[in-house]
Amino acid sequence: MAPVADKTSAQSTGPQALTPRIFLAEEHPIRLKMIDSDALHILKKLNSSGFSGYLVGGGVRDLYLGNPPKDFDISTDARPGQIRKLFPHSAIIGKRFRLVQVFCHRGKVIEISTLRSLSEHDLDGPEAVLAPNNTFGTLADDAQRRDLTINGLFFDIRDQTIIDYVDGVRDLNDALIRIIGDPDRRIHRDPVRMMRAIRHSARNNFRIEEKSWQAICDNHQMLALCPPSRLRDELLKDLYSGSAVAWLETAIASGIFLTLFPLYKKPFASQQEGYPPAQTHLLRLAAALDRINLHARQRKTAQPPDFFLLALLLIPWAESRYGIFSQNLKGSALFQIAKKIRNDIDRDLGIQLNLRRSLRQEMIALLTNLSVLIQHRQNDSWPKWLQNKSYFAMASLLYSCYMEATFDTPSLDRQLSSLPVAPEEPQSLPPERTLHKRGKPAFSPKTKGGIFGLRK
Numbered sequence: 001m002a003p004v005a006d007k008t009s010a011q012s013t014g015p016q017a018l019t020p021r022i023f024l025a026e027e028h029p030i031r032l033k034m035i036d037s038d039a040l041h042i043l044k045k046l047n048s049s050g051f052s053g054y055l056v057g058g059g060v061r062d063l064y065l066g067n068p069p070k071d072f073d074i075s076t077d078a079r080p081g082q083i084r085k086l087f088p089h090s091a092i093i094g095k096r097f098r099l100v101q102v103f104c105h106r107g108k109v110i111e112i113s114t115l116r117s118l119s120e121h122d123l124d125g126p127e128a129v130l131a132p133n134n135t136f137g138t139l140a141d142d143a144q145r146r147d148l149t150i151n152g153l154f155f156d157i158r159d160q161t162i163i164d165y166v167d168g169v170r171d172l173n174d175a176l177i178r179i180i181g182d183p184d185r186r187i188h189r190d191p192v193r194m195m196r197a198i199r200h201s202a203r204n205n206f207r208i209e210e211k212s213w214q215a216i217c218d219n220h221q222m223l224a225l226c227p228p229s230r231l232r233d234e235l236l237k238d239l240y241s242g243s244a245v246a247w248l249e250t251a252i253a254s255g256i257f258l259t260l261f262p263l264y265k266k267p268f269a270s271q272q273e274g275y276p277p278a279q280t281h282l283l284r285l286a287a288a289l290d291r292i293n294l295h296a297r298q299r300k301t302a303q304p305p306d307f308f309l310l311a312l313l314l315i316p317w318a319e320s321r322y323g324i325f326s327q328n329l330k331g332s333a334l335f336q337i338a339k340k341i342r343n344d345i346d347r348d349l350g351i352q353l354n355l356r357r358s359l360r361q362e363m364i365a366l367l368t369n370l371s372v373l374i375q376h377r378q379n380d381s382w383p384k385w386l387q388n389k390s391y392f393a394m395a396s397l398l399y400s401c402y403m404e405a406t407f408d409t410p411s412l413d414r415q416l417s418s419l420p421v422a423p424e425e426p427q428s429l430p431p432e433r434t435l436h437k438r439g440k441p442a443f444s445p446k447t448k449g450g451i452f453g454l455r456k
């Protein structure tokens, strides 16, 4: 580890005019051959055109830890217009903070941002009056505007050094999540940073540093002020991560979980006869979910859809509130409960997470189907009419999760081995997570017959 002279030629304006630590090639594990060839090409082109180009953020973090990065983000001192000219297949996006998307082969998109002094999420403060051009910054500024120290590193392909203004390498080595700057202030500016801290702690099995942890515990209610669609997207990333158990444990301990899911306040405080306590039940369900997602990643099978994940997360609540899985509810009794669940979800979750109407309906249909399946279980062989339903595959996958999480009955492995292979997708798009054909909702309120409006 060698603190080395300042590599930046640009002048820093603020208090962040720090000297970085430079980690030479022999002092870290990142090698050029680990970098995506398109990202490498872009970096070389920026450098050969007289600009500096750096690999930044999650890409550097993941390569350092030996994990495959999800994407490779690039920062440069070139302005958006200059970047755009260098890459014919590119477009400038963003209103306040413009960045350039470069379109590569097979639909892959790599984002290049100009070094800047503020995160777009800090723009609600007094700096919001600044013109976007005034937020361009130096390497030191750009490091300080990032969320976590482990996400604030730059990799320079020219000499294969890591440039570290925020002690991110130390924290990577110590398996520590630390919010950059004053955690309270950074969280007030963008409460979603709390979710990002918990995500990276859960994904990497890292501890959260004390001051950052305290700030998260003190401010978790601020999440309610964030745009609901941002919260939903962040939550779904965690549910799909394969580390949902670790995420849940930390989200519950910090208070974040109850801020996101206020309907769990009562279930957490009470105990249901014949069931594990709601928290334990949730964690066991999350363990089943992690197995599904890890299996999907390893075997390249399709991931379950969003409504499956959200319905799974609501199982202990639906049981604790309405006894929907234990009371053998039939006919109109089950229909009435489904209606109540729908009202609760609309009021206490749907708006807060901006869940679209069809997704809410699919969640409720799945929970209702689960109740039907539980009532029809006969040595694991289902009536033919039930197996022929369009919703059967999803409902029986949820049923397997339920049986394992509730009664320790192993049944998920068999289901996993029969999951369909996911279609090959362009790398730019979010994974097509569907085991359930879109455009064919399992729940159709207009359909006559079937079970409680569920398609036959």
Ligand code: ATP
Binding pocket: 056, 057, 058, 059, 069, 070, 071, 073, 119, 121, 145, 146, 147, 148, 151, 152, 190, 192, 193, 196
């Ligand atoms: P992932 O593996 O999920 O992509 P990531 O850290 O790369 O993790 P991105 O959402 O791709 O996450 O963000 C890229 C980088 O942008 C981060 O590494 C971090 O440096 C910065 N960043 C993202 N969100 C924020 C935020 N809310 N505030 C400050 N910096 C952020």
Ligand code: MG
Binding pocket: 057, 058, 059, 070, 071, 072, 073
């Ligand atoms: Mg990323």
